[in-house]
Amino acid sequence: CKDFSLCYWNPYWMLPSDVCGMNCFWEAAFRYSLKIEPPEKMHLAVVACGERLEETLTMLKSAIIFSIKPLQFHIFAEDQLHDSFKDRLDSWSFLQTFNYTLYPITFPSENAAEWKKLFKPCASQRLFLPLILKEVDSLLYVDTDILFLRPVDDIWSLLKKFNSTQIAAMAPEHEEPRIGWYNRFARHPYYGKTGVNSGVMLMNMTRMRRKYFKNDMTTVHLKWGDILMPLLKKYKLNITWGDQDLLNIMFFHNPESLFVFPCQWNYRPDHCIYGSNCQEAEDEGIFILHGNRGVYHDDKQPAFRAVYEALRNCSFEDNNIRSLLKPLELELQKTVHTYCGKIYKIFIKQLMKSIRDRYDRPPKER
Numbered sequence: 001c002k003d004f005s006l007c008y009w010n011p012y013w014m015l016p017s018d019v020c021g022m023n024c025f026w027e028a029a030f031r032y033s034l035k036i037e038p039p040e041k042m043h044l045a046v047v048a049c050g051e052r053l054e055e056t057l058t059m060l061k062s063a064i065i066f067s068i069k070p071l072q073f074h075i076f077a078e079d080q081l082h083d084s085f086k087d088r089l090d091s092w093s094f095l096q097t098f099n100y101t102l103y104p105i106t107f108p109s110e111n112a113a114e115w116k117k118l119f120k121p122c123a124s125q126r127l128f129l130p131l132i133l134k135e136v137d138s139l140l141y142v143d144t145d146i147l148f149l150r151p152v153d154d155i156w157s158l159l160k161k162f163n164s165t166q167i168a169a170m171a172p173e174h175e176e177p178r179i180g181w182y183n184r185f186a187r188h189p190y191y192g193k194t195g196v197n198s199g200v201m202l203m204n205m206t207r208m209r210r211k212y213f214k215n216d217m218t219t220v221h222l223k224w225g226d227i228l229m230p231l232l233k234k235y236k237l238n239i240t241w242g243d244q245d246l247l248n249i250m251f252f253h254n255p256e257s258l259f260v261f262p263c264q265w266n267y268r269p270d271h272c273i274y275g276s277n278c279q280e281a282e283d284e285g286i287f288i289l290h291g292n293r294g295v296y297h298d299d300k301q302p303a304f305r306a307v308y309e310a311l312r313n314c315s316f317e318d319n320n321i322r323s324l325l326k327p328l329e330l331e332l333q334k335t336v337h338t339y340c341g342k343i344y345k346i347f348i349k350q351l352m353k354s355i356r357d358r359y360d361r362p363p364k365e366r
Helices: 024-035 053-066 079-091 109-116 123-132 152-161 205-210 224-235 243-253 279-284 302-312 318-322 325-333 345-360
Strands: 005-008 020-023 042-048 071-077 098-103 138-142 146-148 168-172 196-204 258-260 288-290
Touching: 042 053, 042 123, 042 152, 053 071, 053 079, 053 098, 053 146, 053 302, 053 345, 071 079, 079 098, 123 138, 123 196, 123 205, 123 224, 123 243, 138 152, 138 205, 146 302, 152 196, 196 205, 196 243, 196 258, 196 288, 205 224, 224 243, 279 345, 288 302, 302 325, 302 345, 318 345, 325 345
Parallel strands: 005 020, 042 071, 042 138, 071 098, 168 258
Antiparallel strands: 138 196, 146 288, 168 196
């Protein structure tokens, strides 16, 4: 045959002897299937206010460095931060691995002031993401002080593990009840034995928008958009951690709706500050680092700060990413006087694997 082939469907149509014939049906089906399968995007949302610009950009950088599928960032930020976000993210556009949309901070108009002052400025914006991003099916929400130490693809894949009733996934607030906050101090219902932490929250928002939630305010089950304000009015004098407390109350009444993932997906100082209490991280390393309590910016937990500084100063060049491990390990070795520093190897265990998998292996043949 010649190098080209010709589609045919009439068995009586005589082709020249040197031209290959092929089945039209299968050829068309193959071409069509390739055409309509765009790569799946992973949607990631963050809310940034005040002095959180650099911290948020470092988080986004960590997501870009390791992830495989394309990312769509939904960035909710105060107006004065928009130009800075745009300048930096546009300078990364050569990577062609992400897109982003900037949004203003918005709350329901009739109660905007009340929502804005709940807990930290703008934090409760996350409660309204299913109502604002109406066209987005699934979403990973993270706080600004998150660092990804493995691909976003891996936590995104947990969506497939949801059973038919689960709409969201979070990690426990504490592994060790003796140091738990909710089980010792909460004046409101909370999920499970120690509550859940909402700094990393994976959501099937289509299900969230459709679900009718059981509650302790009325015998009528309420949809997401209808339950938030009544919940705030009932508990606003009893909650300490704002929107996270409201989520705990919601999932206390609807426990079948929550998928709980292990602590290594949301590793905080609480997991090592009094001694190691996240067994999964000891076994496999930290997957997502959560530097709450401002530990990236003070000297209280130098192991957390060392990882943050390494990723903040890292550029996107492959060699630069590969070479961050050795200096980081040396910095972490200086932190062994702290409880978290004593187990510093869990801070680089997964990071080492992510860099090896993403940057050290030869590219696959297409």
